Amino acid sequence: MGRLFATYDLETPTTLEQAAKVIAGEQSSGTFLKLPGETDRLRERSGARVEQITATSTSRTPSLPCRISAESYTRGEITLSWPLDNMGTSLPNVLATVAGNLFELADVSALRLTDISFPKEFAMSYPGPTYGRLGTLALAGVKDRPMIGTIVKPSVGLSPVETASLVEKLVEGGIDFIKDDELQANGPHCPFEERLHEVMKVINSHADRTGKKVMYAFNITDELDTMRRNADLLQRAGGTCAMVSLFPLGLTGLTAIRRHVDLPLHCHRNGWGIYSRSPDIGISFRVWQKFWRLAGADHLHVNGIANKFTEADETVIENARSLGNPLSGEHGYQAMPVFSSGQTAVQMEETCQAVGHTDFIYCAGGGIMGHPGGVAGGVASLIQAAEAAVGGIPAHVFAKDHKELSQALELFGRKNGAGDGK
Incomplete structure (x- = not known):
């Protein structure tokens, strides 16, 4: 050996x-x-x-x-x-x-x-990601641009019906991806099974009408038996993504759920500051992401450029790039970076250029819901920003003929690297 x-x-x-x-x-x-x-x-x-x-x-x-x-x-x-x-x-x-x-x-x-x-x-010994970058894009029906996503907000407090009502606005607005907040899993005010039922009614109905099935990452983090049960319910309901919180779940739990469910695993690293905040103690993302990719993580959060946390932009990009590096002597095991925290149309161009590809999920909260054109305007502004970046056209030039992007750049335009809205 x-x-x-x-x-x-x-x-x-x-x-x-x-x-x-x-x-x-x-x-x-x-x-x-x-x-x-x-x-x-x-x-x-x-x-x-x-x-x-x-x-x-x-x-x-x-x-x-x-x-x-x-x-x-x-x-x-x-x-x-x-x-x-x-x-x-x-x-x-x-x-x-x-x-x-x-x-x-x-x-x-x-x-x-x-x-x-x-x-x-x-x-x-370990399966690695089942879907990874390319499999996720294929499942979501997205080509040649990042997946545009958002987070259900308020994080907690919405009932299953209220959550589904928000999801309806998002899917009608053209979103590709929606995720539960890490704080919302299976609490009494919004039980998993009821939330799943109400949300999937909206997503399946929209897919039947338009042919586009929005990917929703349902947070299944819980005791392992409950997670397996809820993962089974998710698959039977036609869901296309399961979300887990990495540190509460641990490596054994992540491996177990990877081997149980045939869905992309959207992996949230909440608690990351414990390991990253001090340069004098802890474990780097370079190390953790190798453990997580081996155990089966398909999507991994990396924060975002001009994020609201402490990680520098250079670190964010280095972490995102690391998810595509060969692992364990193989060229597979590629996980999909997830950019979030203060992301708007403003950072899209810089993100695409720095990462070097568009195979990532770009989650914006205020960057979508705070747009002057509402949810549809916010989603459109991000898609337009991605189109400009892919085409090598500066965002401010592309915005001259694209109203939603122009509005986003004007509203969210940042000075000294400050974006808006998780």
């Missing part, structure tokens, strides 16, 4: 060599002292290896609270590897290995998991 590689940004009050050795031992065959059972043969077979160490900087103070005091703290990049015989091709146990007790070691004053490399054996 192959080996698993993980790269970390490490700061230590000791030395990089000593800290890397401690981490390697803690996360494989060693402990705080040598035990009789840890023979040279066992360590050679099962111990983690320190593959590379590169020093980058020093500081006078620790980046995180640290029990060991030192005159200076050394920072650098380390790469470790493990034999697959330790954990097998099990994503939960890989996570326990590469992101377990190492973050709280006394030899560590900052530690961030920045990359991971899965050997080809994982491709034989």
Whole structure:
């Protein structure tokens, strides 16, 4: 079997060599002292290896609270590897290995998991996305442009009938994609089964009349037995997308529902700030998206350009591009980026240019519902912005002959990178 590689940004009050050795031992065959059972043969077979160490900087103070005091703290990049015989091709146990007790070691004053490399054996154990980018576009009937989407707002508080009433306005306005908010799953005020029934009446009726079936991502996040039941109801009702919240569900839950349901899985990373906000601790998106893609995520949120959160535009685009990179020795496993948070027609041109393709979902809330022309005007403005970007025409030029885009650029035109409306 192959080996698993993980790269970390490490700061230590000791030395990089000593800290890397401690981490390697803690996360494989060693402990705080040598035990009789840890023979040279066992360590050679099962111990983690320190593959590379590169020093980058020093500081006078620790980046995180640290029990060991030192005159200076050394920072650098380390790469470790493990034999697959330790954990097998099990994503939960890989996570326990590469992101377990190492973050709280006394030899560590900052530690961030920045990359991971899965050997080809994982491709034989995990299904990956069933639909991904191209399958989603085909299912939604969208070609040569991004899918235009939105989020049901208010996030919670609407009844099933009220939700369906909003959906009717959206589908009549020409939307491609609608999603439940992550806060709306199966609460007593809007039970999943009733919401499914009311919403699918609208979507199926619209499809019968127009031939266009809008993709609605119903949030099925719940206990696993309930999720399976609701996924079955969703498929029987003719639904075309299931939504899950990644961190509450976990890798095991994501894999289980991927193997159970034959629908695109729209995966929301709510709680992402826990891992991303600090540069001194956590796990990068580059790492998480590899776990999620292997486990079966078809769509993954990446925020958006000029978003309302803390991620820089460069990080957003890097994360979106990463979803198309080869994974586990294969050229498949491509997931679809989902741009959201403060998106309007204003950012469409820049987004298309930066990503380098149009195989993504572009979700706008205020950018659609706050448009002077209403929902239909908002959707039209985004489609027109996408047409301009695909055609290589600057949005402000294209807008001269397209009223809805002109209105959107005037209303949402941003200064200093500030968009409007999730």
